[in-house]
Amino acid sequence: MHISPDVLVEALRSQGLRITTTRRAVCAVIASRHGQHLTAATIVDDLRSDEVKIDQSTVYRTLDALEEAGLLVHSHLGHGPAVYHLPSEAAHQHVVCSECGATATVPTDSLSGWIGAVRDTTGFEIDPTHFAVTGLCRTCAAKR
Amino acid sequence: MHISPDVLVEALRSQGLRITTTRRAVCAVIASRHGQHLTAATIVDDLRSDEVKIDQSTVYRTLDALEEAGLLVHSHLGHGPAVYHLPSEAAHQHVVCSECGATATVPTDSLSGWIGAVRDTTGFEIDPTHFAVTGLCRTCAAKR
DNA sequence: TTGTTTGCAAATTCTTTGCAACGCG
DNA sequence: CGCGTTGCAAAGAATTTGCAAACAA
Numbered sequence: 001m002h003i004s005p006d007v008l009v010e011a012l013r014s015q016g017l018r019i020t021t022t023r024r025a026v027c028a029v030i031a032s033r034h035g036q037h038l039t040a041a042t043i044v045d046d047l048r049s050d051e052v053k054i055d056q057s058t059v060y061r062t063l064d065a066l067e068e069a070g071l072l073v074h075s076h077l078g079h080g081p082a083v084y085h086l087p088s089e090a091a092h093q094h095v096v097c098s099e100c101g102a103t104a105t106v107p108t109d110s111l112s113g114w115i116g117a118v119r120d121t122t123g124f125e126i127d128p129t130h131f132a133v134t135g136l137c138r139t140c141a142a143k144r
Numbered sequence: 145m146h147i148s149p150d151v152l153v154e155a156l157r158s159q160g161l162r163i164t165t166t167r168r169a170v171c172a173v174i175a176s177r178h179g180q181h182l183t184a185a186t187i188v189d190d191l192r193s194d195e196v197k198i199d200q201s202t203v204y205r206t207l208d209a210l211e212e213a214g215l216l217v218h219s220h221l222g223h224g225p226a227v228y229h230l231p232s233e234a235a236h237q238h239v240v241c242s243e244c245g246a247t248a249t250v251p252t253d254s255l256s257g258w259i260g261a262v263r264d265t266t267g268f269e270i271d272p273t274h275f276a277v278t279g280l281c282r283t284c285a286a287k288r
Numbered sequence: 289t290t291g292t293t294t295g296c297a298a299a300t301t302c303t304t305t306g307c308a309a310c311g312c313g
Numbered sequence: 314c315g316c317g318t319t320g321c322a323a324a325g326a327a328t329t330t331g332c333a334a335a336c337a338a
Contacts, residue, residue, distance in 0.1 A: 018317060021311095040303080041302085060303065061318080095270065098274065113257075118279075122239060124248055127278055135262075135271045162291095162292060201294085201295075204328065224327085225326085225328090291337095292336085292337075293334105294334085295334085298330085300329070301326100301328090302325100304325075304326100305324070307322100308319105
């Protein structure tokens with residue numbers, strides 16, 4: 001249930017990218033908060049409160065680099081910022097309450113039948129993890 | 145396969161809202177382009193080229209009013225602006241190609257099994273139409 | 289008249305980009 | 314040293330908001 005920042009750093013290196021202090025720092029945050037819904041802003045705040053000086057554009061660029069290296073994926077939970085996580089945790093579909101913002105996840109494989117049907121009828125190869133679906137959580141649905 | 149602008153206008157009236165020239169104009173565009181993927185910007189452009197002077201903020205506010213009246217729904221096709229359509233056409237799920245932006249739709253009822261499973265396991269009542277799912281269209285998938 | 293709407297401009301939110309200075313390899 | 318990276322500031326895209334003037338009821 002833990003990942004070492006080094007894995008991320010090494011992957012950057014193997015892509016021919018330079019290992020800088022800021023990239024190390026971003027990798028450290030991702031590793032330490034592994035499993036959480038990380039946003040670019042969260043990372044910036046985390047680092048700044050750790051007295052690391054970093055610009056948000058650098059964070060976005062580092063996140064992009066990690067994503068191109070296949071070490072990170074992001075998804076969009078309704079409105080608001082994109083969330084990043086390790087691909088190993090990505091085999092789930094995000095479900096967000098449009099009323100209160102609560103989130104839940106369901107295993108993506110429960111959608112495999114539907115994905116196959118879409119492929120057959122439209123030719124689209126669906127990646128259900130990139131965007132969340134919205135709905136109402138139990139509490140908000142009850143209020144209606 | 146046609147809707148009269150009057151239906152929309154009357155619905156606004158029955159909500160206690162005032163019928164103004166601009167609201168009529170927005171309703172007219174929605175009615176005339178019924179079936180298409182309408183964005184706020186499209187409506188503004190349409191009206192302006194029809195020599196109707198209207199501000200985008202007014203369009204957004206009118207769209208909100210129509211949506212609250214239950215006459216319109218919007219969904220998010222990946223990045224980019226929200227698209228609006230009549231609820232009668234809403235019983236479909238949007239599928240967008242993350243590479244080229246091509247869209248397809250699939251009937252929502254093909255997802256009903258999954259929606260039921262999500263309700264049972266998480267308590268969430270999913271509205272699959274509000275956000276599109278992304279993937280690769282046949283052409284872009286073939287390029288990989 | 290009076291409370292609702294409108295237009296305009298400015299603010300917001302999230303993300304990207306141009307560019308000169310910086311620092312890894 | 315040279316080119317990839319960074320910080321900064323500004324640009325962008327989509328949408329929202331504050332406010333005084335305009336207008337429907």
